[in-house]
């Protein structure tokens with residue numbers, strides 16, 4: 001795929017940008033973090049979404065360059081917020097391929113040191129299907145990342161085939177309920193039951209539970225009443241460019 005040969009150049013020439021979607025604590029609605037979501041504005045093809053190019057970037061062995069870029073951009077933001085007295089964490093999506101790389105934890109440690117950001121303000125998100133495909137293989141790198149003190153999150157939870165026993169054995173700190181269940185829970189009792197049981201399971205394992213796909217007040221209030229810890233979704237904000245995020249944060253923090 002031709003696109004991939006252009007990817008390194010795209011990173012260097014500013015075609016690739018990181019957008020950020022806020023995450024708020026429940027029930028306080030305080031902004032506690034952002035998820036970094038990559039965007040590629042291609043000179044010819046226009047805006048490309050990650051689903052259209054991340055798989056090709058992974059297949060071409062360039063995912064390190066992508067993750068490194070997103071992590072650097074995110075840590076620059078976290079550092080700027082710290083300098084203004086704000087503690088806001090950044091969550092970076094990982095490719096499972098990073099877990100095959102024994103040097104990956106060293107690169108994370110190096111990036112945290114270079115940007116002077118405490119490890120607890122970096123979250124690394126892995127998809128449930130990615131980690132659970134081969135938990136034994138992922139375990140050594142996950143353990144080292146956990147030892148660094150970064151937060152490890154299992155993304156899209158509920159869509160894969162995780163056994164609860166495996167989740168308990170992994171050094172993870174957070175589960176993110178897949179948005180399909182959160183979007184459905186207002187109208188579908190099955191989805192509601194899944195959401196409820198993930199919140200309960202997560203808490204019984206000592207994990208922070210995050211709901212993605214929170215689009216209306218009813219969903220947010222219902223999640224808060226279940227004890228879900230964090231909400232993310234269009235109700236709070238869509239993913240925003242760096243400058244729009246700063247404006248959003250400004251409006252939000254001066255209002256409070």
Ligand code: G
Nearest residue numbers: 036037038049050051054070093094095239
């Ligand atoms: O907003 P959205 O279309 O950006 O995200 C689509 C998918 O792309 C999500 O599953 C998200 O996890 C993934 N994604 C977004 N940014 C990155 C990234 O920097 N690296 C990886 N590996 N996946 C990403």
Ligand code: G
Nearest residue numbers: 093155156212213214215232233234235239
């Ligand atoms: O797979 P992952 O969870 O990393 O991807 C997040 C994706 O979900 C991004 O594409 C993001 O734009 C999208 N998203 C974020 N909030 C909402 C929401 O409230 N509703 C819907 N439908 N999608 C959302």
Ligand code: NA
Nearest residue numbers: 035093125155
């Ligand atoms: Na994600």
Ligand code: MN
Nearest residue numbers: 155156176212
């Ligand atoms: Mn996610």
